[in-house]
Structure formats: structure tokens, C-alpha cells
Amino acid sequence: MKGNGVKIGFTIAFLAIAIYYLQFSVRYWLLEKHVNSLSGNTKTEYVKQNQKEISNLRDRILNLGLDLQGGMHVTLQLDTPRLLIDLAREGGKDTLLTNTVNKAETIADKNNTDFIDEFVNLFEAKDPNARLSRYYRSEADNITRRSTNAEVAAYLKKQRDSAVQRAIQIIRTRIDRFGVNEPNIVKQGHNRIAVELPGVQDDQRVRNLLKGTARLEFHLCAEPAELQSSLKQIITYFNKQDSSAANDTVAARNNPLLKVFVPQGQSVIFGSATAQDSAKVDSLLGLSAVRTMLPRNVELMWTAKPSFTSKDGNKYYNLIGVRDQVELTGDVIEEARPEFDRYTNAPEVSMTMDREGARKWSRLTGANINKPIAIVLDGLVYTYPRVITKINDGRSSITGLSSTQEAEDLVNILMSGALPAPLQIVEQRTVGPSLGEASIHSGFNSTIMGLLIVAIFMILYYHKGGSIADLALMFNILFILGIMAAFKATLTLPGIAGIVLTIGMAVDANVLIFERIREELNAGKSMRAAIDSGYANAMSAIIDSNITTFLTGAILYSFGSGPIKGFAVTLMAGIVSSLFTAIIITRIVVDYLTRDKVTAVSFG
Amino acid sequence: MRIFENANINFIGNRKLWYLISGTVFLTAVLGIAIRGLQYGVDFKGGQEFVVQFQKTANVTKVRDVLTKSLKSQPEVKQYGSKTMLLIRTEAKGTQTDVEDNINNTLKQSFPDNQANIVNSYIVGPRFADTLKRGALYSCITAVFVIFIYVWLRFRNWEYSTGAVVALVHDVTITLGLFTILDHHLPFSMDLDESLIAALLTIFGYSINDTVVVFDRIRENLHLFKTEPLDEIMNKSVNQTLSRTIITSGTTLFVVLVLFIFGGEVLKDLSFALLIGIVVGTYSSIFIASAIALDLQNWRASTYGKTKKAKASVR
Numbered sequence: 019m020k021g022n023g024v025k026i027g028f029t030i031a032f033l034a035i036a037i038y039y040l041q042f043s044v045r046y047w048l049l050e051k052h053v054n055s056l057s058g059n060t061k062t063e064y065v066k067q068n069q070k071e072i073s074n075l076r077d078r079i080l081n082l083g084l085d086l087q088g089g090m091h092v093t094l095q096l097d098t099p100r101l102l103i104d105l106a107r108e109g110g111k112d113t114l115l116t117n118t119v120n121k122a123e124t125i126a127d128k129n130n131t132d133f134i135d136e137f138v139n140l141f142e143a144k145d146p147n148a149r150l151s152r153y154y155r156s157e158a159d160n161i162t163r164r165s166t167n168a169e170v171a172a173y174l175k176k177q178r179d180s181a182v183q184r185a186i187q188i189i190r191t192r193i194d195r196f197g198v199n200e201p202n203i204v205k206q207g208h209n210r211i212a213v214e215l216p217g218v219q220d221d222q223r224v225r226n227l228l229k230g231t232a233r234l235e236f237h238l239c240a241e242p243a244e245l246q247s248s249l250k251q252i253i254t255y256f257n258k259q260d261s262s263a264a265n266d267t268v269a270a271r272n273n274p275l276l277k278v279f280v281p282q283g284q285s286v287i288f289g290s291a292t293a294q295d296s297a298k299v300d301s302l303l304g305l306s307a308v309r310t311m312l313p314r315n316v317e318l319m320w321t322a323k324p325s326f327t328s329k330d331g332n333k334y335y336n337l338i339g340v341r342d343q344v345e346l347t348g349d350v351i352e353e354a355r356p357e358f359d360r361y362t363n364a365p366e367v368s369m370t371m372d373r374e375g376a377r378k379w380s381r382l383t384g385a386n387i388n389k390p391i392a393i394v395l396d397g398l399v400y401t402y403p404r405v406i407t408k409i410n411d412g413r414s415s416i417t418g419l420s421s422t423q424e425a426e427d428l429v430n431i432l433m434s435g436a437l438p439a440p441l442q443i444v445e446q447r448t449v450g451p452s453l454g455e456a457s458i459h460s461g462f463n464s465t466i467m468g469l470l471i472v473a474i475f476m477i478l479y480y481h482k483g484g485s486i487a488d489l490a491l492m493f494n495i496l497f498i499l500g501i502m503a504a505f506k507a508t509l510t511l512p513g514i515a516g517i518v519l520t521i522g523m524a525v526d527a528n529v530l531i532f533e534r535i536r537e538e539l540n541a542g543k544s545m546r547a548a549i550d551s552g553y554a555n556a557m558s559a560i561i562d563s564n565i566t567t568f569l570t571g572a573i574l575y576s577f578g579s580g581p582i583k584g585f586a587v588t589l590m591a592g593i594v595s596s597l598f599t600a601i602i603i604t605r606i607v608v609d610y611l612t613r614d615k616v617t618a619v620s621f622g
Numbered sequence: 623m624r625i626f627e628n629a630n631i632n633f634i635g636n637r638k639l640w641y642l643i644s645g646t647v648f649l650t651a652v653l654g655i656a657i658r659g660l661q662y663g664v665d666f667k668g669g670q671e672f673v674v675q676f677q678k679t680a681n682v683t684k685v686r687d688v689l690t691k692s693l694k695s696q697p698e699v700k701q702y703g704s705k706t707m708l709l710i711r712t713e714a715k716g717t718q719t720d721v722e723d724n725i726n727n728t729l730k731q732s733f734p735d736n737q738a739n740i741v742n743s744y745i746v747g748p749r750f751a752d753t754l755k756r757g758a759l760y761s762c763i764t765a766v767f768v769i770f771i772y773v774w775l776r777f778r779n780w781e782y783s784t785g786a787v788v789a790l791v792h793d794v795t796i797t798l799g800l801f802t803i804l805d806h807h808l809p810f811s812m813d814l815d816e817s818l819i820a821a822l823l824t825i826f827g828y829s830i831n832d833t834v835v836v837f838d839r840i841r842e843n844l845h846l847f848k849t850e851p852l853d854e855i856m857n858k859s860v861n862q863t864l865s866r867t868i869i870t871s872g873t874t875l876f877v878v879l880v881l882f883i884f885g886g887e888v889l890k891d892l893s894f895a896l897l898i899g900i901v902v903g904t905y906s907s908i909f910i911a912s913a914i915a916l917d918l919q920n921w922r923a924s925t926y927g928k929t930k931k932a933k934a935s936v937r
Binding site (some may be wrong): 093111444446447448471512519529575 | 624642673675705720722739741742743744745746747749750752756757758760761764765769770772776805816817819820823824826827828830831834835837838839841842862866867869870872873874875876877878880881883885886889891892893896932
């Protein structure tokens with residue numbers, strides 16, 4: 019009985035905290051219900067007037083996971099190998115470097131080790147005397163010709179970190195422009211970014227938005243005559259590859275290139291292929307014997323949009339010959355706007371360059387009148403318009419877009435800045451809102467049902483003691499939700515399962531205590547003494563068993579991803595709060611009930 | 623109402639029988655895993671998984687046939703909860719957008735009078751799947767290790783730690799084996815995925831919880847009955863905690879059963895794993911964990927030449 023003042027104080031304090039954090043959710047829920055009951059103008063007006071309160075509340079409510087409210091979860095991975103090549107001086111042309119990078123990537127994947135470490139090890143293994151500093155220099159980071167490989171490795175890791183940070187910022191800007199409530203963007207590991215977008219359903223659009231590096235480049239195109247002659251050479255080469263070919267017609271039929279590729283050779287168009295076959299074409303044309311047949315300093319790039327559709331409904335993309343020298347980059351773009359073509363009304367993006375860019379642009383267009391200039395975004399040719407006059411005002415535009423939406427997204431990507439390296443989507447989860455709602459319902463229903471079953475059983479089995487334990491159980495659920503709201507944890511579907519499980523296990527502490535009290539009573543102790551020693555003797559079992567369960571919850575939290583983390587959080591919150599409620603709160607009630615006469619409480 | 627009041631069942635004395643039963647089931651589970659191999663879900667294998675909502679009842683075989691043709695590889699197609707929802711899982715090549723568009727278009731063309739909509743999609747790259755798999759493996763190993771250390775610290779006795787951990791491995795292997803053997807035979811997904819790992823770790827926690835309560839009682843009784851032999855003390859302790867073990871397991875089993883029946887499609891495999899795990903975990907805490915601790919102590923006593931049977935070495 020002594021010391022119960024402290025216990026009561028704690029209980030009231032915790033209760034107040036839990037209620038304080040949960041009232042935001044209740045108020046938000048009521049507000050949302052009210053807003054939904056309104057319609058049309060009154061609704062917009064009301065939302066506008068209460069904007070501040072709504073967003074204030076939204077920040078503090080119990081978050082629902084994407085699996086409950088619908089939305090999209092994407093894990094992106096920064097292309098570190100590409101970053102390393104881009105950072106190196108003349109990186110793409112040095113075969114030693116590119117080979118080492120590729121090999122290091124495979125090894126790091128297989129052994130789950132750090133890619134940069136593997137890269138350095140491999141580089142040193144190839145030539146123990148070689149220095150990485152011949153590729154990497156940085157005045158700001160004090161990386162000079164004399165820097166050791168370890169220093170360069172540290173520099174590269176720093177660059178990777180900052181690339182991920184920059185990528186996160188850029189993605190945040192893009193998503194904000196796209197308009198998503200409460201996006202959640204966090205770094206994961208060395209080179210991954212987890213993005214959570216509640217309510218978003220248009221996954222294809224978002225995918226393009228996240229992935230686009232926004233590397234905008236202006237290239238001159240190849241000479242048509244040169245291109246044509248190398249095309250002829252290449253076709254002949256592949257004809258000869260098939261030794262069984264007796265004459266030219268049979269060879270043409272068996273030509274591996276012509277099976278997947280339609281040669282064109284008009285102006286700057288090298289040929290065409292379907293999207294499915296483009297990878298095959300790339301690998302055939304990428305053979306080193308074939309590459310030497312291409313005109314010097316010319317690269318082949320696919321168009322972003324199909325140029326024609328065949329009779330059987332296949333869409334064909336053109337392969338364009340462009341000079342590999344980059345004349346201008348997207349850095350010079352000062353402003354980009356979605357617009358419509360004056361004549362065809364097709365959507366396009368018009369861009370304005372800064373002063374420096376405009377000067378270069380003017381020189382470039384002036385020197386290349388009547389020749390095409392390719393506008394390349396992320397390695398795909400969007401347009402290759404013929405220059406008609408010298409352009410002095412730094413204007414240019416990207417045409418060949420399929421919709422206004424695409425134009426808007428492109429502007430968004432261009433204005434948010436270029437990603438430091440490409441991002442790959444390694445995991446994506448999309449949950450429809452209707453399925454989320456169904457999950458909430460079934461989760462909620464089973465929680466209530468489970469709760470009722472346990473509560474009734476406890477009363478039947480432990481009589482008054484059981485109803486005290488049930489009271490503790492109610493507090494327990496309130497506390498769990500309060501803890502989650504206070505720590506801004508997210509309630510997921512497996513999380514609800516965690517709560518249901520906690521309900522089953524929460525009574526455990528009380529079962530331990532009550533069983534113990536029964537034993538003490540059987541041993542002939544008085545009710546008061548039995549209660550005292552029941553609580554005292556059950557304590558070590560309760561503590562030990564809960565700590566082990568809590569430890570597994572913590573392990574689950576540190577290794578699991580997304581929804582599973584949610585499960586671990588509710589499990590841990592459940593253990594903490596059930597310990598408190600089962601030991602402290604029931605004791606207060608039992609002591610209160612037995613203050614005058616001990617028979618006021620019974621344990622079945 | 624009281625159950626198992628003053629129970630006096632000879633758990634420890636009959637331990638050879640329990641070893642036989644457990645050993646048989648355990649070996650069956652191991653054999654099942656060895657023969658069929660672990661059935662990985664999308665999380666651990668990589669691939670693409672879609673839930674498609676049809677307007678009317680969908681014909682699983684027909685959907686599988688048209689998709690096999692258009693994807694150029696056979697997808698896994700099965701009902702998902704209701705007759706109008708299908709789960710489609712594929713490892714077809716191509717970018718995510720391609721596969722999703724392919725499925726969307728194929729279904730719209732093949733079933734014009736039964737509109738299909740992709741309501742859920744889950745896509746995991748093969749490399750990321752490896753990362754997830756590794757994480758899961760590490761978490762299981764760490765859990766076993768941490769629990770071993772904790773029990774050892776609390777009871778200052780490695781035999782108890784070993785008994786607890788053997789019971790854990792026993793429970794998890796049997797659950798995993800049952801899932802592997804039953805996969806594709808029950809109307810819900812039983813693949814090894816992240817939520818199953820969550821269930822397995824929860825079983826870890828649950829099983830150790832029961833075991834520790836028994837051990838705690840043994841520790842207490844060792845101080846109370848200093849003259850009695852260890853096997854009798856252990857048996858007494860298991861019996862004394864029996865009603866608590868059964869009641870807690872019963873209430874937990876009940877709520878998990880409710881979750882299994884009414885919790886919706888997504889939680890089916892998680893709750894089913896918990897159901898099995900709780901039953902097996904309760905069994906092992908009563909029949910296996912203490913028995914192993916006892917035999918290990920006896921073994922140590924005989925090996926190191928102590929004449930008396932192992933005695934209270936637990937603090």
C-alpha cells in the first residue's frame with residue numbers, strides 16, 4: 019500500500035501523455051469526417067479557412083502505413099559505379115577503369131561488401147604500384163597526384179554520400195512539385211533511398227519522375243554520308259558472320275542484325291527497331307569489331323518516342339547518329355516552361371538559357387545552319403531539329419512529347435536539377451486505396467474480437483481479478499497507441515497483427531501474478547499476504563520473459579524493412595506498456611479494493 | 623474454475639518419448655526443406671507480384687494461359703481472398719513498366735466483358751532481394767545468439783541457454799518445414815517472405831518467454847528444495863507453471879486464430895505461422911527445454927567425474 023502515491027502519479031502522467039498525443043488523431047478524424055460531409059464550394063472554402071489547423075493536426079496524428087491508406091513505396095539505388103566513372107578524368111574512355119568498376123560491382127554484389135572498397139582492392143591487385151589519384155583530383159578535398167589510395171577511397175565515399183544527399187534533395191523537390199501529401203524520403207544504407215508516397219496511384223508517372231537523371235545535352239549529328247557507308251559495312255560484316263551462307267540472299271535472311279533491326283541510312287537515322295529488340299541491337303552494335311566501323315567520334319542513340327508503327331502493331335524507335343562531343347549541357351537552362359506548338363498544338367517544353375549558354379548556343383546554331391542538332395535527355399534523343407537561323411536569345415525547345423502531363427513532368431525534372439548519378443528502382447510496392455481500407459476493417463474487427471474473447475475469458479477464470487486485468491488491458495491499448503503517436507511511429511497492417519498478439523500476451527503478466535496468488539492462498543497464506551508475495555514472486559519471471567521478447571522485437575526492428583518495422587514497433591511498445599499496466603495499474607486497483615476488507619477481491 | 627491445479631504429470635521422466643516425437647517431427651521438417659527447398663516469395667527471390675481485381679469471377683487457368691503467352695514465361699496465378707481477385711506472380715524479363723503494361727493490356731483484351739484492374743503491385747529487383755534475404759538470415763542468427771547470451775547471463779549456466787536455444791531452433795525449424803511442405807497446398811501464400819520472418823522471430827520471442835518462466839521456477843525451487851534431485855525439481859517446476867503456460871498460450875492462440883480467420887488476406891500467412899509456432903513453442907517449453915538442460919547437466923556431471931547427479935548449479 020505504501021508507495022502507491024508514486025505509482026498513481028506515474029499512471030496519471032502516462033495516461034495524460036497518451037491522451038494528449040491521441041487527441042490529435044481523434045480531432046483530425048472528426049475534422050476529416052466534417053469536411054467529407056461538405057460538398058463543392060463550401061468544402062474548398064472550409065479547407066482553405068482551416069488550412070493551418072488541418073496541417074497542424076496532420077503532423078501529429080498516428081500515421082497509417084501505406085498498406086493501410088494506399089500509396090506507393092519505392093526503394094531507389096544510386097548507380098555508384100557510374101558515379102565513379104563520371105568523377106574520373108576521362109573516365110568513360112579508360113578501359114582499365116571501366117573494367118575494374120564493372121568487376122568490383124559484381125564482387126560487391128555477390129559478397130555484399132562495400133563497392134568502393136572492392137574497387138580499390140581490385141585496382142591495387144591489378145597493379146600494386148598504380149595510384150588511383152591519377153583518375154581523381156580535387157582541390158577542395160586535398161586530393162592531389164601524391165594522395166594515397168586510402169585517401170582517394172575516403173574521398174570517393176564522401177562523394178557518394180553527398181551524391182545521395184543531393185539526390186534526396188532533388189527527389190524531394192520533384193515530389194513537392196508533383197504534389198504529394200506527407201512524402202517520406204529517407205536514406206537507407208550507403209546508397210539507397212526509400213521513398214514513401216501516400217495516396218499516389220499513378221505509378222508509371224512517378225517512376226519516370228524519380229528515375230530521370232535530367233542530364234540534358236545538345237549534340238551535333240553525324241554526317242549522313244559517313245553514316246550510310248558504315249551501315250553498309252556493318253551489314254556486310256554480319257552477313258559474313260554466318261559461314262553456312264552460300265549466297266547473299268540466304269545470308270541476308272540469317273543476318274543476326276537484320277533479324278532485329280531495320281536499316282535506314284537516310285540523313286541521320288541509322289535504323290529502327292522495336293523496344294523489345296533494342297537491347298539486342300545495342301549488344302550487336304556494341305561488339306568491338308563493329309564499333310570500329312562506325313565513323314570516328316560518333317555515337318548511336320535511340321529516340322525517346324517511336325517514329326512509326328508497323329502493320330502488326332509493333333512500335334519502332336529510330337537509332338540516331340550523333341557526335342559524341344557534348345556542345346551544351348542542361349546547366350545553362352535558366353527556365354523551362356510547358357507550352358504548345360504554335361502550329362500543331364502539340365505539347366512541348368520551351369527553355370531559356372543563361373547569358374553564357376545563350377552565347378554558346380548562338381555560336382553553335384550560327385555555325386551549323388541547315389544541319390540537325392540533337393537534344394538528348396538521359397541518353398535518349400527527344401528531337402533533332404534542323405537549324406534554320408542563328409538563335410541569339412538562348413531559346414530552345416524539346417518537342418516529341420506525348421502529353422501535356424509529360425511536358426509538365428519534364429519541366430519539373432529540369433527545374434529540380436540534375437541527379438548526380440542515375441537512380442535505379444530496386445523495390446516498389448503499390449497498394450490500392452480500396453484494399454487498404456479493407457485491411458483496416460478486417461484488422462480493426464479482429465482486434466476488437468480478440469480483445470473481447472480474452473476479456474470474457476479472464477473474468478470467467480479469475481473473477482474480480484480478471485476484470486481488473488481487463489481494465490489494465492484497456493489502458494494497455496491506449497498506451498500502445500499513445501506511445502506510437504508520440505514517437506511518430508507508423509501503424510501498418512502487420513502492426514495491427516502485433517497489437518492483436520500483444521493483447522494475447524499482455525494478460526500473461528497478470529496470469530503469472532494471479533496463478534502465483536492462487537498458489538500462495540493454497541499454501542495457506544492470508545489474502546493480503548498472498549497478494550503481496552504473489553506480486554513479488556512473479557516479478558522475476560515476468561521481467562525475464564518480457565525482456566527476451568523485447569530483444570527479439572528490437573532485432574526485428576533493426577533488420578526488417580517497412581511494414582515489418584511497424585510490426586516490431588507495436589510489439590515493443592506493447593511489451594513496455596503491458597508490463598506497466600499489468601504490474602503497476604492492477605496493483606493499484608487491487609490495493610484500493612482491499613483497503614478495508616480483503617475479501618473485496620477474488621482470483622477465481 | 624481451475625485447470626491443471628496441482629498437476630503432477632511426469633514430463634521429465636518420460637523425456638525419451640518426447641525426444642523421439644520431437645526428433646521425428648524435426649527430421650520430417652528438415653527433410654521437407656531439403657527436398658522441396660525453401661519456397662521464397664517475391665521479397666527474397668526478386669520478381670513482380672500483382673493483385674488484380676476483376677469485375678466478375680475470374681478463371682485462373684485461362685488467365686494463366688493468356689499471360690503465359692504474352693509474358694513468354696509461365697506466371698504463378700492464384701485466387702487471392704475472393705473469387706474476383708487474383709494474385710499474379712512472375713519473373714518475366716523486361717522492365718517493370720513493360721511487364722505491368724503487358725499484364726494490363728493482355729487481361730483487358732482477353733477478357734473484354736470482365737474488366738481487370740491492378741490494385742496492388744510489388745516489385746523487387748534480384749539484387750535487392752538478396753539484400754533482404756541476407757537481412758532476414760542475420761536477424762534470425764542474431765536473435766538466437768542474443769537469447770543464448772541473455773539466458774546465460776540470467777541463469778549463469780550454459781546448459782539452460784542450450785536447452786532454450788535448442789527448443790527455439792526446434793520450433794522455428796518445424797514451423798518453417800511445415801510451411802515448405804504445405805506451400806501450394808493451402809489456399810493462401812505460404813512462401814518464405816519478410817512477414818514470415820517476422821512471424822518466426824515472434825515465435826522466437828514467444829517460445830523463449832514460456833521457457834524462461836519455467837526456468838525461473840526451477841531456479842526458485844532449487845533454493846527451496848535443496849535436497850531433492852534435479853529431475854524432480856524440474857518436473858515439479860514444469861507442473862507448477864503448467865496452468866499459466868496453458869492459459870497464456872490459450873489466450874494468445876485464440877486471438878491469433880481470430881486474426882487468421884478475420885484478419886484479411888494479407889495477414890493469413892503471418893497469423894498461420896504464429897498459430898503453428900505458438901502450439902509448437904508451448905510444447906517445447908513444457909516437454910523439451912528443461913529436459914535438455916537436465917540431460918546436459920547430467921552429461922557434464924558424468925564427464926567431469928562428479929559422483930553425485932547434477933545439483934543446483936543455478937544461481
